[in-house]
Amino acid sequence: MSEQKIELYDGPAGGWGALKSVAHHLNEQGVAVKGAKTLLHANQPDGFDCPGCAWPDRDHRSTFEFCENGAKAVAAEATARRATPEVIAAKTLAEWAEASDYELEATGRLTEPLVYDPQTDRYQRTSWDAAFALIAQQLRALPDPNEAIFYTSGRTSNEAAFLYQLFVREYGTNNFPDCSNMCHEPSGSGLRPTIGVGKGTVTLHDFEQADCILVFGQNPGTNHPRMLGELRAARKRGAKIISFNPLKERGLERFADPQDKLEMLTLGSAPISSHYFQLQVGGDFALLKGMCKRVVELDDVALAMGLPRVLDVDFIAEHANGFDSFLAELREQSWEPLVAASGLSREQIEQAADLYAGSERVIACWGMGITQHRHSVATIQMIVNLLLLRGNLGREGAGACPVRGHSNVQGDRTMGIYEKPAPAFLDKLGEVFGFAPPRAHGVDTVGAIQAMLDGAAKVFIAMGGNFAAATPDTAATWRALRQCELTVHITTKFNRSHVVHGRKALVLPVLGRTEIDMQATGPQGVTVEDSMSMVHLSAGMNAPASEHLLSEPMLVARMAAATLTNSCTPWLALAGDYAAIRDKIEAVLPDFAGFNEKIKAPGGFRLRNTASERAWATPSGRAEFSTHAMPTDLAVERVAERHRDVRVFTLTTLRSHDQYNTTIYGHDDRYRGVYGHRRVVFINAADLKDIGLKAGDWVDITSLYVGETGADVEQRRAERFLLVEYDIPRGCLASYYPETNPLVPLQSFSVTARTPTSKSIPVTLARHGG
Numbered sequence: 001m002s003e004q005k006i007e008l009y010d011g012p013a014g015g016w017g018a019l020k021s022v023a024h025h026l027n028e029q030g031v032a033v034k035g036a037k038t039l040l041h042a043n044q045p046d047g048f049d050c051p052g053c054a055w056p057d058r059d060h061r062s063t064f065e066f067c068e069n070g071a072k073a074v075a076a077e078a079t080a081r082r083a084t085p086e087v088i089a090a091k092t093l094a095e096w097a098e099a100s101d102y103e104l105e106a107t108g109r110l111t112e113p114l115v116y117d118p119q120t121d122r123y124q125r126t127s128w129d130a131a132f133a134l135i136a137q138q139l140r141a142l143p144d145p146n147e148a149i150f151y152t153s154g155r156t157s158n159e160a161a162f163l164y165q166l167f168v169r170e171y172g173t174n175n176f177p178d179c180s181n182m183c184h185e186p187s188g189s190g191l192r193p194t195i196g197v198g199k200g201t202v203t204l205h206d207f208e209q210a211d212c213i214l215v216f217g218q219n220p221g222t223n224h225p226r227m228l229g230e231l232r233a234a235r236k237r238g239a240k241i242i243s244f245n246p247l248k249e250r251g252l253e254r255f256a257d258p259q260d261k262l263e264m265l266t267l268g269s270a271p272i273s274s275h276y277f278q279l280q281v282g283g284d285f286a287l288l289k290g291m292c293k294r295v296v297e298l299d300d301v302a303l304a305m306g307l308p309r310v311l312d313v314d315f316i317a318e319h320a321n322g323f324d325s326f327l328a329e330l331r332e333q334s335w336e337p338l339v340a341a342s343g344l345s346r347e348q349i350e351q352a353a354d355l356y357a358g359s360e361r362v363i364a365c366w367g368m369g370i371t372q373h374r375h376s377v378a379t380i381q382m383i384v385n386l387l388l389l390r391g392n393l394g395r396e397g398a399g400a401c402p403v404r405g406h407s408n409v410q411g412d413r414t415m416g417i418y419e420k421p422a423p424a425f426l427d428k429l430g431e432v433f434g435f436a437p438p439r440a441h442g443v444d445t446v447g448a449i450q451a452m453l454d455g456a457a458k459v460f461i462a463m464g465g466n467f468a469a470a471t472p473d474t475a476a477t478w479r480a481l482r483q484c485e486l487t488v489h490i491t492t493k494f495n496r497s498h499v500v501h502g503r504k505a506l507v508l509p510v511l512g513r514t515e516i517d518m519q520a521t522g523p524q525g526v527t528v529e530d531s532m533s534m535v536h537l538s539a540g541m542n543a544p545a546s547e548h549l550l551s552e553p554m555l556v557a558r559m560a561a562a563t564l565t566n567s568c569t570p571w572l573a574l575a576g577d578y579a580a581i582r583d584k585i586e587a588v589l590p591d592f593a594g595f596n597e598k599i600k601a602p603g604g605f606r607l608r609n610t611a612s613e614r615a616w617a618t619p620s621g622r623a624e625f626s627t628h629a630m631p632t633d634l635a636v637e638r639v640a641e642r643h644r645d646v647r648v649f650t651l652t653t654l655r656s657h658d659q660y661n662t663t664i665y666g667h668d669d670r671y672r673g674v675y676g677h678r679r680v681v682f683i684n685a686a687d688l689k690d691i692g693l694k695a696g697d698w699v700d701i702t703s704l705y706v707g708e709t710g711a712d713v714e715q716r717r718a719e720r721f722l723l724v725e726y727d728i729p730r731g732c733l734a735s736y737y738p739e740t741n742p743l744v745p746l747q748s749f750s751v752t753a754r755t756p757t758s759k760s761i762p763v764t765l766a767r768h769g770g
Contacts, residue, residue, distance in 0.1 A: 001546040002668055004676030006724055007697070012254035012269035013221035013228060013671060014068075055224045055403070056204055056530045057603065062214040067225035072658075072665045076493070077512040078542060081108025083494050085125035088114060088507075092121040095230055097499045101469060101738065102664040107494045110509035111546035114596040116501055123498075123507060132562040133508050138459050138486040138504070138565050145172030145438070149448045149457050152417045153464030154406025155513070157526035157538070159581045160552035161408070161415040162588075163574065164463055167560035169416075169426075170567055172437055175444030175457070176419045179410055179465060179661075181445035182472075186371040186753040187402035188413070190380030194624045196617030197609055198521055199410060200374040201399035202363055203532050204230065209397030212240040212359030215273075216284055216383070217369020217759075221251015221671055224403055224555065228255045232270045240355055243273040246281045246343075246652065247682070247734060248727045249588070250671035277352055280343025281650045281732040282373050282760045286630065287349060290338040294353035295389050310357050312391030319614060320388055322625035329627045337630050343729050361397030362387065366421045368405075368653070372759035375637065376750040381626035388623055390396050394614035404531045405661060407513075411529030414607070415585070419444050425588070432587045434568050434617065445471060446754050449746060450481035460502065461488040463552070468497040469662040472744035472756035473716070490555060492545075495662070496738075510552050515540040517551045520576035527582070527599055529607070535592075536604025553578060635748060638706040639762035651681075651701070651761040653744075669736075674724065681765070682726035682734040691765060698768035701735070703743035703761050716743050720768050733763065 040205065087107060088096075093116070096104070113131045114123035139148055150168045152161060165176065180188070188198030195201070207213070207230045220227040232255050235241050243252045253276070256269040279287050299310035316323050338351050339346050356362060364383050370376060384393075384400065392398035404410050416425060419442035426437040443451050449471060451457035460467075460481060471477045477500075481487055484502030490510055491498070498507050511517055517524040517540055525539035550558070557575035560567065574581050579596050585594040591607045598605040611616045618624055640648040658666035668675045672682070681699065688694055705714040718740055728734060737758065746755045 002666070002676045005713065006677075007673050007675065009250065009671055009673045011061075012256040012257045013251035014225065014269075048722055055226045056532045056534055057536075058204060058226075058229065063295050069222070069225050069660060073660060074514060076105070076512050076663065076665065079108050081106070082545065083107040083110045085112050085114060085123070086522065089122045089124055090495065093123070093499050094121055094500070094541055100664070101496055101662065102667065104494050104496060104499070105664055109492060109512075109545035110494060110507065112548045113509065114507040116505035118503070123505075126506070128558070131508060132558050134486070134504065134506065135461070135488060135559055136562040139171065142458060145176060146440075146442070148173060148459040148461070149175050149177065149443065149451065149455050151445075151448070151460070151462040151465060151467055152176065152412055153462070154179045154404075154409025154412060155406060155464050156417075157410055157528060158411045158415050158535070158550060158585065159526050159578045160463070160556055160744055161412040161417050162581060162585050163553055163556040163560070163571075165416040166433065166569065167427070167556055167564070168431065169437045170560070170564055170569065171434070172438050174419055174438055174440065175423060175448065176417050176442055177445040177448040178409075178412060178417050179406060179470065180413055181754065182470060182756060183368050184371055184402055184404055184409070185444075185755045186368075186376035186380055186750050189753040190377045191402075193398065193618065194381055194384045195393060195400070195611040196623075197611040198413075199533055199609065200401045200531060201393060201609055201612040202401045203534075203606065206363060206397050207234060210234060210239055210361045210363045211397070212356065212362045214240065214356070214364045215241065215243045215245070215252065215364065216364065216366040217245060217250045217371075218365060218403060219245070219247075219251060219654070220403070221249055222257070223367065223405065225251070227403065228256060228272065231255070231272050232257060235272060235274065236270060240274045240359060241272055242275045242277070242352060242355055244277045244279055244284065244287060244352075246278055246729055247607045248276070248278065252276065255745050263487040275352070275355060277344055277348055278727070280727055280729045281652045282634070282636075284370055285375055285379040285382055285628075286341035287344060287352070288343060288386055289330070289333065289628075289630070290335070290346075290349040290713040291353040291356060291383065292386050292389060293333060293335075293338070294350050295357050295386070296330055298354070298357050311389055315391035317389065317625050319394075319469065319616065320625055321620050321622045322627065326385060326625040326627045329629070333630070339426070341630065356386065357390070361395070362390070362392045363397070363399055363401050364392075365401040365403055367403050369759055371750070371753075372755055372757060374633070374748070374750055374757050374760065375628075375631045376755060377752045378626070378631070379738060382628065385625055388625060393623065394612055399612065402531070407530075408528040410531060410533070411535070412529070414529055414589070419447075428588045432584065442520065444754055446746060446749055446756065449473070449477050449480045452483055455483065458485040459488075460484045460486070461490075461622030462497065463490050463556075466495045466497050466662040468500040469495065469738040469741070472741055472748075472758060473746035474738070474742040475716070476746050490552065508548070508553055508555060509549055511544055511549050513538060513540060513541070514542050515544045515549075519551070519554065519578070524578045526553075526578060527604070533607040535599065535607060536603055537599045551575070553581065635706065635757070636760065636762040639704045642706055643704060643764070646764050647687075648704070649687070649731055649733045649763050649765065650742065651703070651733040651735060651743065651763045652759040653740050653761070654734055656736050659736070672726070677722055678736055679721045679739055680724045680735060681721045682724050682728055683728045684728050684732070687730055688723065688725060693723060693765070693767065695723055697723045699723055699765045699767050701740070701743060701763050702766060703745070703763045705745040705748060705762070707747070714745060716745065718742050733765075
């Protein structure tokens with residue numbers, strides 16, 4: 001671990017710091033030469049899709065289509081370290097539980113299937129046949145298929161996800177919690193009723209044409225570094241980049257492109273945001289409603305003066321419903337609550353709206369700073385309202401852009417990983433495979449945890465991910481997992497979830513994205529879908545980390561064959577030839593017509609997006625304006641009312657720079673000036689003074705939850721965090737997850753989408769140790 005210090009970082013994002021970091025992580029994993037060669041195949045026509053984020057690839061003929069984030073993911077997967085059965089069995093699980101998430105990750109690649117031995121409290125080597133027999137025995141013993149939970153990570157390929165959902169539905173349940181439930185579920189929930197598609201509407205070509213890009217609740221410098229290249233190019237050609245974020249993030253301020261030779265040689269950099277608005281945590285809904293109100297006011301003035309309309313009245317008349325209701329409610333909305341809730345002045349809100357109204361082609365991007373709040377769906381629908389007012393949907397250079405995380409989280413949902421499947425999808429699935437799929441909705445992530453706690457679910461199977469670390473209310477989640485009769489984790493590396501196990505437990509290692517996948521018909525490639533609905537092929541080029549590894553499709557097929565002894569599906573034949581799986585996908589999903597041919601093209605193909613064509617797949621056949629009143633049930637306000645004797649803050653959780661989701665690559669957060677630490681709390685200097693503490697003090701964080709009835713009060717506690725003075729609005733705090741996940745109440749989630757409210761937690765601070 002690096003030296004512990006807090007030190008201002010005044011350089012740009014990217015640049016030599018990014019290259020130095022890439023070299024460090026390749027050397028640390030013992031793959032300097034191998035890793036460098038591997039990176040040259042990232043996002044190439046004959047290479048593999050980066051296992052990092054879901055940002056699209058600009059040019060499949062470029063030599064360098066990777067970023068610092070992707071390089072860390074590749075180095076971690078290609079590592080020379082091996083977590084053999086002997087390495088894992090050297091410690092009891094009680095001892096492993098004391099290790100940090102970084103130390104668990106650092107054990108290296110798992111090499112053989114492991115089974116838990118309760119007598120010794122250790123994992124030990126097992127055979128694949130024995131592992132599948134145990135899974136089949138436990139699943140068949142359940143009196144109701146709904147007593148099993150099947151979780152999916154966003155790194156799962158389309159082929160594996162399709163087989164997985166088919167297996168589980170033939171088994172008899174729709175219990176499909178996935179990582180979308182914890183991140184962008186509100187995006188789909190907000191977009192589907194308004195524009196008919198639960199995905200973004202733009203492509204990279206639109207980024208080339210936009211003259212204004214709005215960025216809400218997102219830190220691309222750490223989470224999607226390749227996005228900075230698009231923002232940089234847009235800014236250089238004169239587009240406005242308007243960022244809305246509580247923290248000043250370096251990647252939204254300046255960026256030095258490591259692929260720009262001149263910029264690197266001259267130590268130059270390019271500005272990113274032309275305008276930066278630091279609203280308070282959770283203030284986005286009020287900001288957006290204020291921007292909509294201002295656009296209407298500008299249109300009123302234009303109409304009165306005989307000037308060109310600010311509203312796109314022709315678009316609204318032809319394509320939209322609900323405008324009159326939305327307009328009436330907007331006119332009744334007073335400015336004072338909008339200003340108070342946003343944390344911005346009225347002048348700032350009006351400035352942002354004026355910039356939007358003065359632009360012809362606008363893209364709105366957002367990340368989890370928007371989605372992980374109580375009223376996230378309403379906020380996303382307010383983004384849609386803003387875009388609809390000026391016709392910024394379904395035309396070149398404009399549209400909605402939810403920026404997803406894991407590389408195939410969007411593709412998994414397309415493949416049917418969803419607890420509430422559409423009847424038409426189930427009809428076709430049953431027709432193609434000759435069975436009657438279950439119709440009852442399954443459980444999402446919050447529902448899965450509650451079901452395990454209640455004893456209603458007894459088997460938990462996870463296709464990738466790190467459920468124990470990613471989920472809210474850590475104490476409750478861990479109790480839930482430990483109550484299971486069997487937990488199964490399909491993975492490449494050892495992580496926290498393997499230590500928090502059921503009475504019986506399996507850890508099953510699989511091939512990584514960078515590795516050659518050899519099956520009966522030869523080497524295989526899988527497909528993924530990025531944030532902009534592009535589907536493309538991914539083929540590994542490294543030798544497998546172990547001869548005992550199975551591919552994800554083959555693992556699913558063997559699990560299904562062992563469990564569903566009367567199934568008519570040719571599981572092993574499908575897993576022996578992924579083209580055959582793609583033929584079945586094409587038979588079930590019409591948008592995949594010609595699947596196997598289309599993926600031969602460099603860059604693959606784009607799935608049809610009806611909203612980008614202005615064909616609105618809503619019940620009315622039109623885009624829908626959404627009317628939402630200002631929220632009056634905010635958790636932080638209820639807590640503040642009940643605890644008037646103590647300062648209540650709003651805490652937002654975030655990633656460090658040496659982190660991707662729950663995977664911890666190191667203990668540095670370079671752009672925020674934090675080195676060697678993870679248990680830190682970022683706080684405004686004036687707030688430090690008010691509470692009588694100073695930067696460098698250690699504090700305990702207590703989250704306070706008051707239900708909507710006001711009757712139930714709960715406290716959760718996370719201890720020993722270092723206070724770091726930072727440029728963040730007063731009353732707001734920020735800290736890393738998963739360390740702060742214990743503070744997120746299980747019962748606190750977004751309306752409709754049920755995504756945990758990890759970005760708006762009411763908390764208090766107290767000096768550590770009293």
